[in-house]
Amino acid sequence: MNEQVLLARAYLSRVAEPPAPGLVELVAQVGPVEAAARVLDGRVEEPVAAETGVRRAVHRPGADLEAAAAAGARLVTPEHPEWPAEAFAAFDAAGIAQLAPPLALWVRGPGRLDELCGHAVAVVGARAATSYGAHVAAELGSGLADRGCTVVSGAAIGIDGAAHRGALGVEGPTVAVLACGVDRFYPASHELLLERIAASGLVVSEYPPGGVPARHRFLVRNRLIAGLAAGTVVVEAGPRSGAQRTASDALSLGLPVMAVPGPVTSAMSVGCHRLVRDGALLVTCSDEVLEAVAPIGEHLAGAPALEAGRPTDGLDAPAALVHDALPARAARDTRWLALESGVPIGAVRAALTALERRGLVEHCEGRWRRRVAEEER
């Protein structure tokens, strides 16, 4: 990774308030290093001048990268292999100024951004969630994570927090996208939750270290939640919820929007019902969500053709161990399979995905079982 490019992107990330479509366009034309130099010297025209005028003198990319490192964070740029290029291509394709892609992303945690977002669903909703909504968000979070799907959300009180916790509860992957620096804990009551997410998944932000959670940043941030996932589920939303903005961003990006119904007597379900009436897919469980973001046909499209021979031939060691651990008829959950096979839980999940692609196992109400082979039927 070119140090100059990294410093240039860090500087631009500090200077421009997202979304900054003009600056993004300039960077695409002349590259980040030249763009940073021009911004620093004030050699830019409108709209870039307006996007960068106020903060262009704040030139402290080295200090920002050090502050990030001190917090266990790093800067991921479009020049990095882990940049989720495909996801952000949809931002460009949308051609909407408000949906300009980020100039770079500050990330904290052991996960690789592109891998985590390769199979991810956004689960979002109201801060003033009901106990029903929080329950459903946690169930969706754990159900999705248990199938190896990353749960993307905004770490807010209410639905967001419940979704993250659901994923963490099954030791599954989860990504929190913040409206402030990744070195801050916002909301403060979610300090422990954010620590846990940063310890296993990723905390992500386009705001540099120390960036404050200004009000308008929450709505701007929502486009990243929508865009980093293959689809967005709204669990609860009042009549004027920010979650509806996330849903609308997902729609603009050509991604499926789903909504969980609730009692028509609940103000917190009004937004969800409106979304369904406007065309969003009603979903009631994680299997329905997965079906919507990864239709059966797509799954099969990537599956290797079965050759003559035993269907388990050619499995890697963890997959073979997990397959052997499964009883002939009974279903078992991921945790049980890890204990029985001695394979770490993360590898068990990967193994199950591989086994499922081969048609050797199937998922059923949170557990896995062997599929009956054709000749046994």
Added chain:
Amino acid sequence: MNEQVLLARAYLSRVAEPPAPGLVELVAQVGPVEAAARVLDGRVEEPVAAETGVRRAVHRPGADLEAAAAAGARLVTPEHPEWPAEAFAAFDAAGIAQLAPPLALWVRGPGRLDELCGHAVAVVGARAATSYGAHVAAELGSGLADRGCTVVSGAAIGIDGAAHRGALGVEGPTVAVLACGVDRFYPASHELLLERIAASGLVVSEYPPGGVPARHRFLVRNRLIAGLAAGTVVVEAGPRSGAQRTASDALSLGLPVMAVPGPVTSAMSVGCHRLVRDGALLVTCSDEVLEAVAPIGEHLAGAPALEAGRPTDGLDAPAALVHDALPARAARDTRWLALESGVPIGAVRAALTALERRGLVEHCEGRWRRRVAEEER
């Protein structure tokens, strides 16, 4: 009304177990009197022979008509002006044997069948309703009835009963379609409810007096609930609810199907959520139901063009009284308007519908108010 035709229809209604598509076809070809004579003599071929063979000797149309009259009921046939011919034309158009129209309908109550069904919505659902479902059904029942819309249902325990009660609670029109004779009270615990419906609306059945509520008759009966209404709302339904049959019949008849969402944690909402996922319209209140069965455009289509002059010119006396009773700015409910104007509540409702068509009043959260004229805006 030709006495011979009435006796023939009464006999055929006793002889054939609905749906009897063969017999309906024969009646269409040779008329009810000739069809009845042939059935009585056994001069019919398949499938009519099979449809009528078992009970063809039970020739007691006079006694059945007398039993009906003793219970305050009468037989309505396709030859009567009050036969809802348009509704049953959809049965023929569907071309599905299971959706054969009834040969005649036994009705009990003061209502006119065609008038009641001219602007009707079916509100149906599970017997094992939750308190949430019963609450929503009652709200829909009263909301629809308050706008002059007839609530059609099956008088069962649970959702059906709550919907009827909601309509009765605002002295609104409601029709109960039974799977047994209209002289029976089934379920027994709904004796009082059925008496109230028969006192103001209509209790309807295709089964002759004394007919027992055999299990299969409930599903067969559901096609009449669906067909007599302009659309069907399912409020709560388990995974295998009879309400889904009503919904499926409505679909086959080309009528809109609506479903009320509920908690995804409730077994009683599983059927509703499945309906929405399969294409039914999600509805949360009576206004959304009315919008679906009578789109704004259609309403306007029937509205008389406003001539020059005062917009209230040409109103009939009750409508003028109701219009005068409405305060300039505040909204009032139907009951208040009846008290204030001295117009009976049924006539108030008709007047409001006429006033609404002319754009003089509008409905707002269960109440009515004057519409601000263009020049006042």
